[in-house]
Each structure stands twice: as structure tokens, then as C-alpha cells.
Amino acid sequence: MADDETSPTATATPAASLDPDQHHTDQHDSDQHYTDPPAAITDFGIDTTSRSTDEAVRDYWARLRGGDLGPLPALLGLVVLLAVFSSLADTFLTLGNIANLLAQGASITIIAMGLVFVLLLGEIDLSAGTASGVAASVMALHLVKGGNLLGGMGQGVFLAFCAFLLLAALLAAVMRIWAGAAISLVALVIAVIGVPPNPWVEMLLAICVGTAIGCVTGFLVAKVGIPSFVVTLALFLAWGGVVLQLIGQGGTLGLNDDVLFRVANGNLGTAGSWVLCAVAAGGYAAVVLGRHFSRLRKGLVAPPTPLVLTKVGAVVVLAAVGTHLLTLNRSVSDVVVITGVPYVVPIVLVLLVIGTFVLERTRYGRHVYAVGGNREAARRAGIDVARVRMSVFVICSAAAAVGAIVYSSKVGSVDPNAGGGNTLLLSVGAAVIGGTSLFGGKGRLRDAVIGAAVLATINNGMGLLKQPAAVVFIVTGLVLLLAAGVDALSRRRAAAAR
Amino acid sequence: MRQRSPSTTAPGQHTPAVSEPILELRGVNKSFGPVRVLHDIDFTVRAGEVTALVGDNGAGKSTLVKCVAGIHAADSGEIRFAGRPVRIHGPRDAADLGIEVVYQDLALADNLDVVQNMFLGRERGRYGLLDEADMERAARRTLTSLSVRTVKSVRTKVSALSGGQRQTVAIAKAVLWNSRVVLLDEPTAALGVAQTRQVLDLVRRLAEQGLGVVLISHNMNDVFAVADRVACLYLGRMAAEVHTKDVTHGQVVELITAGRSGDLGIARPESATT
Numbered sequence: 103m104a105d106d107e108t109s110p111t112a113t114a115t116p117a118a119s120l121d122p123d124q125h126h127t128d129q130h131d132s133d134q135h136y137t138d139p140p141a142a143i144t145d146f147g148i149d150t151t152s153r154s155t156d157e158a159v160r161d162y163w164a165r166l167r168g169g170d171l172g173p174l175p176a177l178l179g180l181v182v183l184l185a186v187f188s189s190l191a192d193t194f195l196t197l198g199n200i201a202n203l204l205a206q207g208a209s210i211t212i213i214a215m216g217l218v219f220v221l222l223l224g225e226i227d228l229s230a231g232t233a234s235g236v237a238a239s240v241m242a243l244h245l246v247k248g249g250n251l252l253g254g255m256g257q258g259v260f261l262a263f264c265a266f267l268l269l270a271a272l273l274a275a276v277m278r279i280w281a282g283a284a285i286s287l288v289a290l291v292i293a294v295i296g297v298p299p300n301p302w303v304e305m306l307l308a309i310c311v312g313t314a315i316g317c318v319t320g321f322l323v324a325k326v327g328i329p330s331f332v333v334t335l336a337l338f339l340a341w342g343g344v345v346l347q348l349i350g351q352g353g354t355l356g357l358n359d360d361v362l363f364r365v366a367n368g369n370l371g372t373a374g375s376w377v378l379c380a381v382a383a384g385g386y387a388a389v390v391l392g393r394h395f396s397r398l399r400k401g402l403v404a405p406p407t408p409l410v411l412t413k414v415g416a417v418v419v420l421a422a423v424g425t426h427l428l429t430l431n432r433s434v435s436d437v438v439v440i441t442g443v444p445y446v447v448p449i450v451l452v453l454l455v456i457g458t459f460v461l462e463r464t465r466y467g468r469h470v471y472a473v474g475g476n477r478e479a480a481r482r483a484g485i486d487v488a489r490v491r492m493s494v495f496v497i498c499s500a501a502a503a504v505g506a507i508v509y510s511s512k513v514g515s516v517d518p519n520a521g522g523g524n525t526l527l528l529s530v531g532a533a534v535i536g537g538t539s540l541f542g543g544k545g546r547l548r549d550a551v552i553g554a555a556v557l558a559t560i561n562n563g564m565g566l567l568k569q570p571a572a573v574v575f576i577v578t579g580l581v582l583l584l585a586a587g588v589d590a591l592s593r594r595r596a597a598a599a600r
Numbered sequence: 601m602r603q604r605s606p607s608t609t610a611p612g613q614h615t616p617a618v619s620e621p622i623l624e625l626r627g628v629n630k631s632f633g634p635v636r637v638l639h640d641i642d643f644t645v646r647a648g649e650v651t652a653l654v655g656d657n658g659a660g661k662s663t664l665v666k667c668v669a670g671i672h673a674a675d676s677g678e679i680r681f682a683g684r685p686v687r688i689h690g691p692r693d694a695a696d697l698g699i700e701v702v703y704q705d706l707a708l709a710d711n712l713d714v715v716q717n718m719f720l721g722r723e724r725g726r727y728g729l730l731d732e733a734d735m736e737r738a739a740r741r742t743l744t745s746l747s748v749r750t751v752k753s754v755r756t757k758v759s760a761l762s763g764g765q766r767q768t769v770a771i772a773k774a775v776l777w778n779s780r781v782v783l784l785d786e787p788t789a790a791l792g793v794a795q796t797r798q799v800l801d802l803v804r805r806l807a808e809q810g811l812g813v814v815l816i817s818h819n820m821n822d823v824f825a826v827a828d829r830v831a832c833l834y835l836g837r838m839a840a841e842v843h844t845k846d847v848t849h850g851q852v853v854e855l856i857t858a859g860r861s862g863d864l865g866i867a868r869p870e871s872a873t874t
């Protein structure tokens with residue numbers, strides 16, 4: 103494309119130093135004795151061309167040294183864990199266990215993906231776990247009581263529940279978060295009309311309840327101005343109580359429904375698995391390559407082509423190998439045959455794709471990063487900071503509800519502990535271990551997936567090694583501490599580099 | 601666009617033919633609680649001129665800029681833009697008029713790159729989606745038009761830029777929008793000699809492109825190097841607005857520290873005649 107500015111080959115600016123090999127101050131710059139951060143851009147000339155692979159690698163290295171580690175530590179950790187466990191436990195690398203690992207990690211992954219939005223603003227949602235429990239118990243109650251929530255809850259509780267949904271819708275409307283308002287109202291309608299039980303309605307109800315919860319949390323944080331730590335700590339306790347109230351001390355609500363059961367326990371057929379592989383890997387390749395070459399054509403900044411090709415190739419090969427392995431029979435008995443990619447894989451993938459798209463390709467996503475990076479700058483740029491802050495809690499709670507559907511499906515029932523225990527801590531841990539910064543502004547959705555993979559692997563592997571729960575908890579805690587430490591250190595490094 | 605000879609960097613000998621006031625403040629007051637920060641401020645910015653706004657720390661310079669930018673609402677008084685009275689209730693209102701501000705603390709998001717920062721809050725694209733290609737090209741065009749060559753790639757994260765480069769990005773951000781008035785709050789305070797020079801050249805170039813420029817600075821050399829006129833705030837009052845060529849360094853310093861110099865400036869509090 104003909105650009106009217108400097109030619110894409112960056113030969114236009116006479117003062118520009120064009121030698122890609124030079125480092126740090128060159129002669130044009132030598133009269134300026136400011137100290138540069140390690141990753142600083144030091145030479146002149148707006149560079150419109152794609153960089154060479156060499157340069158890109160060096161840039162990446164500079165970024166790492168500057169403290170911008172991204173998911174690298176988690177990926178390395180994952181590799182180490184896989185090596186250690188597969189050498190210590192011979193059942194670890196079996197197909198059955200890998201598929202099991204996916205199902206174990208799915209709910210944590212999903213809740214963690216929602217939490218990434220909150221963490222990106224430098225906020226925290228401690229109530230995501232128990233809020234997901236509320237969504238799960240309303241869902242189970244609706245199913246078990248044949249759609250009669252009034253009967254299931256009792257009149258007082260039911261009225262309070264409806265009032266809460268209405269309040270959530272109003273608060274969302276006040277903040278002009280129309281989606282939040284509409285979805286909260288859907289929950290209200292389902293509850294009041296008494297829609298007969300149906301697995302799809304139950305799942306919708308759970309997500310709507312989660313959204314409503316997020317509207318209230320978000321309003322308290324963003325508009326009332328209570329620190330998110332306090333709001334969500336209070337709600338963590340409150341929602342725990344609500345779950346207990348809805349299900350009853352010592353009670354259990356069984357999810358006797360085939361569709362609900364299969365969410366976390368079912369598999370795609372062989373053909374379906376390959377279709378998924380083709381759509382996911384092919385779609386990824388098409389999008390990444392399409393974007394890359396379009397940027398090259400327009401003379402925009404683009405990473406080197408070999409690097410992009412390698413990345414795409416690796417993903418496609420991994421997807422194909424994974425699909426192939428998962429379509430083999432992984433049953434340990436001779437009587438049953440278990441094949442196919444678990445449903446949780448497409449579920450997580452779809453959420454990952456949608457969320458990543460929102461964060462990286464939409465104006466809203468840009469504003470999330472901006473508010474997380476510098477709230478005052480965002481405000482001065484005319485961004486409605488309160489609205490953005492509220493919205494992330496809505497997204498987080500809605501994602502937590504999806505996670506609730508998955509973990510309830512996995513065990514086939516909902517008990518008073520739903521979403522309690524370490525659900526939340528593992529989810530936050532997953533996001534942070536994956537490379538999302540607790541200080542805001544830094545992180546991507548895939549971090550949640552990578553981090554959850556690390557935690558699920560630890561849990562699964564230690565379980566196979568017959569380690570007691572005590573040891574598993576301690577190791578998990580230490581890994582989280584390590585990740586948070588890396589985050590804090592890399593932040594210090596980045597600050598010192600300035 | 602009224603483009604004047606770009607070779608001029610010494611403004612004193614090149615006073616423009618009287619240009620229209622583009623931004624005028626009349627009797628603007630601002631208090632923070634009990635603290636009166638701005639007292640009946642009159643202030644005029646002309647297109648094609650650099651107006652220096654000087655004053656001691658706490659004189660109210662930043663507050664004045666924020667009132668114009670819609671960050672703070674003035675308590676009373678009138679703001680006129682291009683001859684019309686206007687109401688500025690938020691950053692968007694100011695931006696819609698073509699008023700851009702380069703803040704003292706820059707207000708850049710470290711975690712975003714140069715393009716993303718330049719378009720923050722005004723991203724291009726339809727249906728909530730981002731048109732990255734368009735934004736990247738426009739950002740590069742602006743940087744090129746300002747002869748900015750210190751940024752290697754427009755996709756560099758701001759956290760990786762040096763102080764001078766950040767300043768450059770903040771200024772480029774302000775002129776991206778066909779803005780008509782640019783207010784710069786101490787843009788050179790944190791810079792070295794050479795970087796200061798670059799920023800001042802940039803400031804001068806903005807005025808040459810026909811913009812009204814307000815430069816807040818503590819440095820008399822900077823003020824006299826680029827400004828056509830000097831406005832001096834003293835304890836929240838406008839002490840004097842004069843042509844740079846009509847005053848000396850010493851007079852301006854006196855205005856800053858004492859509020860008056862000879863027959864310039866506000867009357868002393870004890871002989872309150874103003």
C-alpha cells in the first residue's frame with residue numbers, strides 16, 4: 103500500500119540511523135545523556151517495516167530482561183511438572199489421565215478467565231467462588247423443584263431473591279450496562295414465571311444469576327467506591343451463607359439430567375473431534391496469518407514472518423496430535439470404549455476466543471487495559487472509568503457461573519460447599535501463575551488457561567503420587583507465592599528500568 | 601492551516617500580525633473547598649502564538665489548565681472559544697472543541713503502546729471494533745509531520761520509552777486531533793538539555809501550524825526562547841499578560857515572585873487599588 107509518509111522500508115528519514123544492528127546511543131543521539139531502560143528504544147527513525155527474526159528475538163530478550171515475562175515462567179513450570187510427574191508416576195501420561203486432567207482443570211480455567219478481567223484493573227474478586235456457588239445452587243434448585251423456585255426457596259427467600267435480581271438490573275441500567283440489566287431481568291422472568299426445568303434453561307439461569315451478582319458487586323466497587331477487596335470479602339461470606347440457605351445444612355441437590363451431566367463428563371464423537379480441530383486450528387491459522395499478511399501489505403508494524411509461521415505451525419500440529427490422542431480409546435476396561443475430545447475443551451476454547459477478541463480487538467477491551475494501566479489517564483481521555491470498573495465484575499461473575507455449571511456437572515450434584523473451599527484461591531492462583539499481574543494492566547486471557555493447567559497438573563500429579571492433601575495444598579500455595587513473587591519482582595524491574 | 605515560515609524559532613523578532621483570540625477566560629474562579637485557588641482570572645490565547653503561563657509553585661497554573669480541559673469545573677466565570685461562550689463539563693467537551701492538554705504527569709498508560717495511547721478514548725473503528733491499521737497510519741503520519749524521529753516503532757510500549765520520548769508522544773497525542781489549542785503543563789521539567797530543545801522546537805512548530813499554544817514553564821530561558829507572550833499568575837491571580845519582547849527576564853521573575861514589577865502586575869495587597 104502506498105503510504106504518504108515514510109516509505110515502508112524506512113529509508114526516507116535522513117537523520118534516521120537505519121542499521122538494524124546498532125545498539126543504544128548512536129552519533130545522533132550521543133549528546134543526550136539520559137539513561138535508557140534495558141528495553142528502551144534508543145535510535146532514530148520510525149520503523150514501519152517488519153523486523154527480522156533476529157531482531158525480534160533480541161527485542162523479546164530485552165523485554166524479558168525488562169521484567170515483562172508474560173506466561174513464560176508458567177510454561178517452563180508446566181514443562182518441568184510434566185517431566186517430573188511422567189517420570190515418577192507411570193499412570194500420569196496415560197490418555198485417560200490427560201483427559202481427566204482437562205476435565206479437572208476446566209472449571210478453574212473458566213473462573214480464572216473471568217478473574218483476569220478484574221485483575222486487569224488491579225482489582226480483586228474474592229467472591230467469585232461463592233458467587234458461582236449461588237449460581238449453581240439456584241440452578242440445581244430450579245431443576246430439582248421442577249421449575250418452582252418459590253416452593254424451593256420459601257416465600258421470604260424467594261421475594262428477597264427477586265428483589266435482588268431487580269436491584270441488579272436497576273443498578274446495571276443506572277450505569278448503562280445494558281447487557282447486565284437485560285440478563286438480570288431474564289433471571290427474574292425465569293424465576294417469576296416458573297419456567298419448567300430444562301437443562302438449557304438451567305444453564306441460562308445460572309449465568310443470569312451470576313451476571314446479576316456481578317452487577318451488584320461492580321456497583322458497590324465502582325460507584326459506591328468501597329475497595330473491591332472489602333466488598334468481595336464481605337460478599338464471599340454472604341454468598342457462602344446464601345448457598346447454605348438455598349441447599350440446607352447437609353443437603354445435596356442431584357443434577358439428574360443427561361445434558362447437564364455431559365457438560366463436564368461427555369465427549370465429542372471422533373468426527374466431531376476432528377471438526378473441532380479443523381475449525382479451531384484452521385480458524386486460528388487463518389486469523390493470525392490473514393492479519394499478519396494484511397499488516398505487511400499495509401506497511402504496518404508486524405512481527406517477522408518466520409516467527410509467525412512457526413507459531414501457527416506449532417499450534418496446528420499440537421491441535422492435531424492432541425485430537426488424535428483423544429480420539430483413541432482411553433478406557434481402562436475392555437467393556438467400555440471412551441474416545442473423543444471432552445466437551446469442556448470446546449467450551450473453554452469458545453470462551454477463550456470470545457474473551458480474547460473482546461480484550462484485544464474492541465474499544466471496550468482497550469479501555470479495560472487503559473483503566474488498569476493508568477486510571478487517571480483513562481479518565482482524562484474521556485473514558486467512563488466507573489462503567490468499565492463495574493463491567494469487569496459483571497463479566498467475572500458471569501464467567502464464574504459458567505465455571506459453576508462445569509464443576510456441578512463434574513460431580514453431578516450441588517452441595518453447600520459449592521464454590522467454597524479453594525475454588526476461588528485456585529482460580530486467582532491460575533490467573534496469576536499464568537502471568538496476569540495483580541497490579542493491573544498486564545495479562546491476557548490465555549494466562550488463565552496456562553496457569554490453570556499448571557495447578558491442575560500439580561493436583562493431578564500429586565494425587566497420582568499418593569501425596570496427602572496437606573502436601574498438595576502446601577505445594578500449590580508455594581507455587582502461587584512464587585508466581586506472585588515473580589510478578590512483583592518483574593514490576594520492580596520494570597519500574598527501576600525507567 | 602496558516603503555515604508560517606518554519607525556519608523561525610526565535611519569536612521575539614517575529615511577532616505575528618494581531619491574530620484572533622482563540623480561547624479567552626473571563627473572571628474565572630475556582631476553589632477547592634475553602635481554598636481559593638483561582639481569583640477572577642482573565643486569560644487570552646491567540647492562534648499562531650505561544651503564550652507562556654508562568655508562576656510560582658502552587659500559583660494555580662495546573663488548576664487553570666484543568667479548568668480549561670474539563671477536568672475541574674470552574675466555579676464561576678466565562679470561557680469563550682473562537683469568540684463563542686462555551687461550557688466545558690468534561691474531557692470530551694474540551695476535546696470536541698479542539699482543546700488538547702499535555703499534562704504535567706503526562707497521563708499515558710504505560711502498558712499500552714504509542715498508537716494505543718495516542719488514540720486513547722477516541723479509538724477509530726466501527727461497531728466497537730478497533731481499526732488498528734487506520735490508527736497506526738494516522739499516528740505515524742502525525743509523528744512524521746512533527747518531524748519526530750525519536751520513536752523507533754509506533755508499536756513500542758510507553759513503558760519502554762525515555763522521558764523525552766514520552767513527552768513527545770504526549771504532545772503528538774495532543775496534535776493528532778486537528779486541535780486548535782494545545783496546553784502544555786511543564787513539558788520540559790523533567791528533561792535534559794537536548795531533549796528540552798527538541799520539545800521546544802516542537803512547541804514552536806505547533807504555533808507555526810496555526811494552533812494556539814499555552815506553555816507552562818519555570819524556565820525563563822525556555823519562555824523567552826519560544827513564547828510570544830507571557831501571562832504570569834501570582835497566588836491565583838493574573839498578575840500580568842505582556843509581550844515577551846516588552847519585558848526582561850528580571851521583570852518576569854519579579855512578577856512571579858512578588859506579583860508586580862514596576863508598573864506591571866497587581867497592586868500590593870496593602871495598597872489595594874485594583
Ligand SMILES: Nc1ncnc2c1ncn2[C@@H]1O[C@H](COP(=O)(O)OP(=O)(O)O)[C@@H](O)[C@H]1O
Pocket residue numbers: 632635637655656657658659660661662663664
Ligand atoms: N485537587 C485538588 N484539591 C485540593 N487542592 C488542590 C487540588 N489541586 C490543586 N490544589 C491546590 O491548588 C493550588 C494550586 O495548585 P496547582 O494549580 O497545581 O499549582 P501550580 O501548577 O501552579 O504549581 C495549590 O495550593 C494546590 O495545593
Ligand SMILES: [Mg+2]
Pocket residue numbers: 661662663704785
Ligand atoms: Mg503544576
